[in-house]
Amino acid sequence: AQRVTQPEKLLSVFKGAPVELKCNYSYSGSPELFWYVQYSRQRLQLLLRHISRESIKGFTADLNKGETSFHLKKPFAQEEDSAMYYCALANAGGTSYGKLTFGQGTILTVHP
Amino acid sequence: EAGVAQSPRYKIIEKRQSVAFWCNPISGHATLYWYQQILGQGPKLLIQFQNNGVVDDSQLPKDRFSAERLKGVDSTLKIQPAKLEDSAVYLCASSSAKASGRARGEQFFGPGTRLTVL
Numbered sequence: 001a002q003r004v005t006q007p008e009k010l011l012s013v014f015k016g017a018p019v020e021l022k023c024n025y026s027y028s029g030s031p032e033l034f035w036y037v038q039y040s041r042q043r044l045q046l047l048l049r050h051i052s053r054e055s056i057k058g059f060t061a062d063l064n065k066g067e068t069s070f071h072l073k074k075p076f077a078q079e080e081d082s083a084m085y086y087c088a089l090a091n092a093g094g095t096s097y098g099k100l101t102f103g104q105g106t107i108l109t110v111h112p
Numbered sequence: 113e114a115g116v117a118q119s120p121r122y123k124i125i126e127k128r129q130s131v132a133f134w135c136n137p138i139s140g141h142a143t144l145y146w147y148q149q150i151l152g153q154g155p156k157l158l159i160q161f162q163n164n165g166v167v168d169d170s171q172l173p174k175d176r177f178s179a180e181r182l183k184g185v186d187s188t189l190k191i192q193p194a195k196l197e198d199s200a201v202y203l204c205a206s207s208s209a210k211a212s213g214r215a216r217g218e219q220f221f222g223p224g225t226r227l228t229v230l
Contacts, residue, residue: 004154009152043115045221049217
């Protein structure tokens with residue numbers, strides 16, 4: 001069975017400090033990994049995905065298949081980064097392609 | 113483009129009553145998902161539709177939950193009878209089967225319906 005683990009429920013940092021939100025997964029096939037974000041009073045939305053290998057709002061995430069991790073990083077946190085962050089894994093193929101398995105989420109608070 | 117619409121936004125019922133939620137996906141999105149999000153947890157998929165057919169309902173408690181997407185557009189999720197543990201936010205999401213590149217498989221979420229069962 002596939003599983004996504006986010007070990008930190010809460011993470012607090014000061015503005016300008018580096019931030020890393022941890023995500024580990026278990027999956028028998030070749031996974032597609034995502035980070036979704038939910039800002040206060042807004043909808044859940046896609047932040048980035050591993051196959052794009054891009055930086056969004058200064059965030060990056062590298063898929064490490066050896067460690068089965070997909071940690072989200074930003075070198076200098078901003079107050080507007082405060083939100084709930086979910087790591088998610090998708091079935092890469094088959095009839096239920098796109099089905100997402102979410103982690104429990106990490107609440108990031110960036111203090112001024 | 114208009115986003116995923118859901119109604120109602122909030123619902124309070126007593127246990128053993130029934131309730132229904134409605135979702136209108138983004139126009140042209142063939143795939144529709146219903147998730148249940150219990151407080152403090154991540155969303156959990158209940159059912160996935162491709163057009164009007166069910167792709168995955170392995171985590172849907174079929175003794176009390178049902179869902180349909182008759183014309184391949186709008187969808188309804190019903191709970192009958194409700195239990196206390198059904199209190200949660202019910203999220204609807206949709207995605208396009210035609211998207212490619214970065215957009216492939218991206219799910220767009222509605223605002224959710226917060227259900228409280230007393």
